Amino acid sequence: MGSADIVPGVSGGTLALIVGIYTRLINAIKSFDTRFFKQVVTLKFRDAFNEVHWKFMGVLLAGIFCAILFFTKVVPLQVYMFTNPELVYGLFFGLIVGSIFVLIKAIEGFSWVHGLMVLIGAGIGFWVVTLVPADTPESPWFVFISGSIAICAMILPGISGSYFLLILRKYDYILAQFGKLGTSETTAGLLSLLPFVAGAVVGLVLFSRLLSWLLSRYEAKTLAVLIGFLIGSLYVIWPYQDRTFEQIVSKTEVVAYNSSEAQTLRDDPPDQNRPEFRRLGETMNPDGAQKEVEVLTVKNKLIKSDPFIPYLTVQEAGTDRFWSGIWGIVIGLIMVMGLDYLRTET
Structure with a gap:
């Protein structure tokens, strides 16, 4: 699940379904209710931990944390996004496009109502990503909001929390903070991650219940809106973009x-x-x-x-940049098809 959550387009919730722990995961999250927090505040720690699935969540979170360290230390995605953007964003684009088709297939009896919901979601998605600037603040309040939004998406099958971090322009920032752990900048990394973790906790406690309610009553319509949102926000991760950077001396x-x-x-x-x-x-x-x-x-x-379209707007089409993006998209599509096959077989 950690490996899935760190890669935009691959859903940790989908992996939980594949390995057969999704229901247990949702129940474990719901066990952290107001009663648990009241017992913690009143220092009744034994009673509090008897109420929740802390062993399951502890082992699961440890595995997720190890995967995050792998993709920030061994295979540093936050670095490759700058040095090989066409390949990395191509991979992300292929993963998201594949996820859209998987989600559409999951809606039984797709009707005009669902199509309307997709259009509404696409409009919202496009509107949101056009509002989000290329550079978003690194202030604790914005990192907190990013954590709250991302964690809700991470627990939904087919929806990638990391993709929402990409939309909010905080994906590489969060990975960079994890990459600082174990170095001379460990303290700075931990302090920067605290608002993100706090936001994730709040998101799990509050928003997961709302999402659970929506999916239990309006599953198909909720998925249709989410599909539309993914479609409307796709251009953010289109691999072929002229990116302008400002070099800032930090030290x-x-x-x-x-x-x-x-x-x-x-x-x-x-x-x-x-x-x-x-x-x-x-x-x-x-x-x-x-x-x-x-x-x-x-x-x-x-x-x-x-964003630009190769062969139509630039002369670099046909170069290594072009083929890196194509290969990234193809690999992403194959990965999603493989995961969907595993899910249906289990």
Whole structure:
């Protein structure tokens, strides 16, 4: 489930269905009710934990956390989104398109009413993503809201929570904070993740009950609106986009001109397409005995993103960028078809 939740387009809820723990998962989430929190506040910890499925949730969350660390440390998606955007976003696009067809297939007796709901959802989705700027705030309140929205989507079969983080432009930011864990920036990463975790908890406690109620009474119509939302917001992850970045210096250090760090940066210039890199700045006291140089930590911040259609609007069509996007889309579609096959077989 952790691997599914971290990849936009693959649903953790779908994986829970495949391995046969979805009902148990929903019941475990519902067990964290007002009674549990009242017992915690009154320091009745034994009674509180006897009320909830804490062993199941503890082991499940540990597995999810391990998968998140894998995709931020071993296979750092937040880096590849900058260095190989066509391939990564192509993969995400294929996963979402495949999920849309899977969800449509799940609606029995698709009628004009469902079609209308899809159109309404598509309109809402397009409206929302056009309102969301290329650069959203990293303030705790916005990260909190992002966590609340993403966690609700993560528990729905066929709907990807990570995709909603992409729409809110917080996907790479959250992955980057997880990537800081275990480094010298662990404390900063944890502090940045606290609002996200708090939002996820609130989202689970409050919104999961509303979603459960909607799905139990209006399952087909709710799914139709969600399908429309996915369709309307697709252009956000279209792999072929002219992305404009602003380079922001987040940290400045001064080291000896002949230090090993400065020499390494001279001999091996950094890849400036990465989300964050270090490069040499101004030389200090160039004619003095103690010559020094600035080492700058630079962050790439997306400020503008304009979709284009290869072969129609640019001359780069047919290059590696073009084929990377195509292969990403194909791989994403194959992955979703494979997961859907496993789900139907079980």
